[in-house]
Amino acid sequence: MKITMAHGSGGRATGELIASTFAKYFNNPILNKMEDSAVVEGSGRLAMTTDSFVVTPLIYPGGDIGRLAICGTVNDLLMSGAVPKYITCGYILEDGADVDLLTQIVKSMAETAAEAGVTIVAGDTKVIEGNGGIYINTAGVGFLPDGINISAANCADGDAIIVSGNLGDHHAAILSTRMEIENEIQSDNAPLVEIVRALKEAKVELHAMRDVTRGGLATVLHEFAVSSGSCMELWEEKLPVHPAVQGFCNLLGLDPLYMGNEGKMLTVVPKHDAETALQAIRGSKYGEHAAIIGEVTHTENGNVLVHTKVGGVRTVSELIGEGLPRIC
Amino acid sequence: MCVATSGEVLKVENGIAEVDFQGNIVRAAAGLTEVSPGDYVLVHAGVIIQKVTKQDNDIMTQLLAEMEDAARG
Amino acid sequence: MDSEILRFLKEYDGDVIRIMEVCGTHTAEISRTGIRKMLSPKIKLISGPGCPVCVTVTAYIDACIEIAKRENTTLVSFGDMLRVPGSHGSLRDAQAEGASVKMVYSPLDTLKYAKEHPETMYVFAAVGFETTTPVYALLMEQILAQQITNIKLLTSLKVMPPVIDWVCANQGNVDGFLAPGHVSVITGSRIFAPLAEKFHLPFVVSGFEGEELLSSIYALIKLRGQGTVMNLYPSVVSEEGNTLAQAQVEKYFTPGDATWRGMGSIPDSGMYLRETYQKYDAGSLNLIEDHVLNRACRCAEVLTGKITSEECPLFGTACTTEHPQGACMVSMEGACFNHLTAR
Known part of the structure; x- marks a missing residue:
């Protein structure tokens, strides 16, 4: 009907x-x-x-x-x-x-x-x-609840940046369907209720949290960098990306840093809480592939820097345009 | 220019190859190369443009060393 | 990665060396790998006219838009072209106003759509360098084999050697070339030999990984002053290239003069459908007009490596990624886009 x-x-x-x-x-x-x-x-x-x-x-x-x-x-x-x-x-x-x-x-x-x-x-x-x-x-x-003050502005020098799992799954799943490319990539759309509860119960000092959606990790971290007037420094080899999503990105000239998720979040905590926070997320549903991906510094305030696998340093802006697949 | 990635040929039928890029299966035209299942190929815009020849890991070092030798004459 | 090479590159203190790359994917990968930070400030990496989107004149975009607005017609394109402004907006803008535009991963996908919708004329925005032209040749092969009558090509196909010659002859400020890796897969590394000899400049064919780029830059410094070609991408590049692909191109296309943004007309620098196949052409000849968005735009000079992005007065001020004034900023392979977003 x-x-x-x-x-x-x-x-x-x-x-x-x-x-x-x-x-x-x-x-x-x-x-x-x-x-x-x-x-x-x-x-x-x-x-x-x-x-x-x-x-x-x-x-x-x-x-x-x-x-x-x-x-x-x-x-x-x-x-x-x-x-x-x-x-x-x-x-x-x-x-x-x-x-x-x-x-x-x-x-x-x-x-x-x-x-x-x-x-x-x-x-x-x-x-x-x-x-x-x-x-x-x-x-x-x-x-x-009272006493909670979570905000990007709280990111402080030395804080650890944790992502709750693999980058780009949702965007890759949607694009795969639209462009008729066959793979097993699934959207990661999921509620983050358990992960957040586990973080609260772990009693870590939660400085900032944000879910990684449109525009990908780069866009969210850029917001963090600007709001807190600090620098988000990442290590490329620590970024968790499913091999099929990486392969998909390579095929279309896309960058996982800009691919959106719908079930992943960033957590920023002081360095001494990093390991505890990481284990709390990893032990929760949808958090199995969580990883510490970088730290908050003052190297270049307002910017996101990535230390690349080959040893270079790249400044990453927020997403420009729509992230269209490239041929060239 | 040119985004091209390499993947493994799974099968070839009627001039179309199924190529696997880390779990992404793409049908690529095989009209510009001779390929067989198991080959690694470079694909650009849905077309296989070349077979990838396996090189030793130290090919780069070797080539550069040769260049240095030639320079020393 | 050899630590000796890394140290050499970081500590290089010889004469300033200017190395030009002429491949949009090299431009993008140099940014993405952040290797500039690993090089001595005396090693300058310049972007040349290697971005096919950047060198396309506005008349071509306008023609694409006009076609997309026609009844029962769909313009088919790669993603790269959609945001580039013509003299009155981009294909994306036209799409928002109701024009029929379809983005595909491969030109060969058009065959399927044409067969499913025989009442629609599909025109492919056939842009590219030597790497992509064989793909269009294959498309032509299939169109003929399957007797399809509702696909046409609007071509903006270009070849590298004439434009490299132009840059060397008109600017003479380059000490070595990172030769395009995937163009070389098709053409073979030999196409650069005459240029190397004529201008006494080294050409190193480079892959796209960070390590490969660094090794190639190292080789160019060592080969400075020598008119020689070196292939550092032997896994897919040979001296003679893919001869079958070359034959396919030869069958369907023939060289002709082409207009490059910022350089004007360069003889024999374009490829056009042969006379026999002209009925599959959607009006590619004589697209020569180039409309400049902003009088102060210096894309032409950035594209040819005459000035760096930073030296353009509009860079980062009037011309940003939000409001690009020229192709160098619009295209994700453009020198200015990469310089602004990944400093």
């Missing part, structure tokens, strides 16, 4: 669609009330975020737009040190969208929300003219 404009009218068709997809799979006491707004419990400092998801293809190796929507939102909240609790989602459906496909996405979103320990408390559906596309907007709310 396909989505039509009738599904967006607010009448019976809309009601039936919601009942058979969103309400069925997101099923929870707050949402089930189907009020105009969700009333939830909470106190203290709130962390809030919003995000929109427009990825194509809608289903890709290792995930789909529904899973991605939860991971992206939850991870944003986690990075400030908050515990994610509530998610809202608005779906914009183009007429012609396949209802079975929509159901698969909604189911995946529900499963990922359960994995991440968050509740989808409110939603909205709109239908517009188009070609079967599906887009999702989310908002997320989390609660920030």
Whole structure:
């Protein structure tokens, strides 16, 4: 069955669609009330975020737009040190969208929300003219325990820079599908809940955290360098990259430093906490390939430097343009 | 110029080779070279442009030493 | 990596030596490996006209855009070309306005699309140097073999020796060339011999790894003043090159004058579809106009190695990666792009 404009009218068709997809799979006491707004419990400092998801293809190796929507939102909240609790989602459906496909996405979103320990408390559906596309907007709310102050500005001289795993998987998976290059690369889309919990329980001094998304590691570290007025110095041989992703990058003239992830994060801690933090991440789901990749210095403030395998030094900027594959 | 990488030929059929680049399988046209499964080849823009000849690890040192010898005359 | 060579390069204190590379991938790899920091300040690495995107005139981009806007027509291209500005915007801009543009990894992918959509005319933006021209020759072979009538080429194909000759004859400020590794795979290292002899300059064919680049730079310093060609990429480069590929190119293409951004027309520096195959050409002849975005732009001089990126008054100020004023900054292989983003 396909989505039509009738599904967006607010009448019976809309009601039936919601009942058979969103309400069925997101099923929870707050949402089930189907009020105009969700009333939830909470106190203290709130962390809030919003995000929109427009990825194509809608289903890709290792995930789909529904899973991605939860991971992206939850991870944003986690990075400030908050515990994610509530998610809202608005779906914009183009007429012609396949209802079975929509159901698969909604189911995946529900499963990922359960994995991440968050509740989808409110939603909205709109239908517009188009070609079967599906887009999702989310908002997320989390609660920030007292005493937590995590910020890129905290990066201090001598701090260790840790990445939670292999670079570039998500971007490589999407590009592989679009360019029809056959490989086993899967998106790494995942909620970082366990990793962040393990870091907090390890009682390390968390200076900064940020998830590595669009623009890749280079872009995020560049933000860190600028915010903290320091230098992020990395060692190329320590950067964890799956061989298939490296091979993919070589093929297309791409650099893993600029390839986006959707389930990896950077953690900056004082040197004396580095090993503890590393073990905490490695012992958590999705953190198996974590590595200490560099340190914060003042060699060239505001910049990211990479000590290359051959012995050179390279200054790495943030991503320029779109990271298009090169032939030349 | 030219981004080209080397991979291993898995099979060749009707002028198209399946080449493995660390787990990425690309179909590359084999119209410019004679290749067989097991060969390492250089691929540019979907075409095999040359077979890679295995060199000893110290080929560079050897070539440079030869150059120095020639210079000394 | 031989530590003696590394030490030599770091401590070199002889006369300043200017080494030019004429390969966009060499430009990009020199940046990526950060080897400049391993060299004595008396060893200068200059970028020459080795970036096919950078040397393409705006008339070509404009022609691509015009084609992409036509009914039932799709322009097919590599990723590199999409952001380069013509006189009124880039292919990316045109795509945003509804023009039909498709990015592929291989020109041969076009065959599949053409067969699936016989009602659409596919025009391939055929840009490249000697490494890529054989790929287009293979495409032509398949078009004919499979009797496909809805693929055409808009060519901007160039060859290296005439432009290297131009640089040496018009500038004379180069002491040695890092010869392009993959061009040499096709042509063989012998194509540089006449140039080496004519100008008494060494040419070293180099691979793309950091170690290979460093060894090649070392060799060029040692061979200074000698009109000789040395092949330091023997795993894929031979003296005569890939003769089968050369024959394929010969079958479909013939040399002709071509216009290079910043250098004007250079005789016999381009390749064009032969008369017999002209019906597969989408208007490649006479694309000579080059529109300059900014009067103060000095891309032409940077491209030919006359000045360094830093010596252009717009570099890093009016001309940055966010608002590039010329091809040297737009292209990821451009000298200025690499100098600004990976100092």
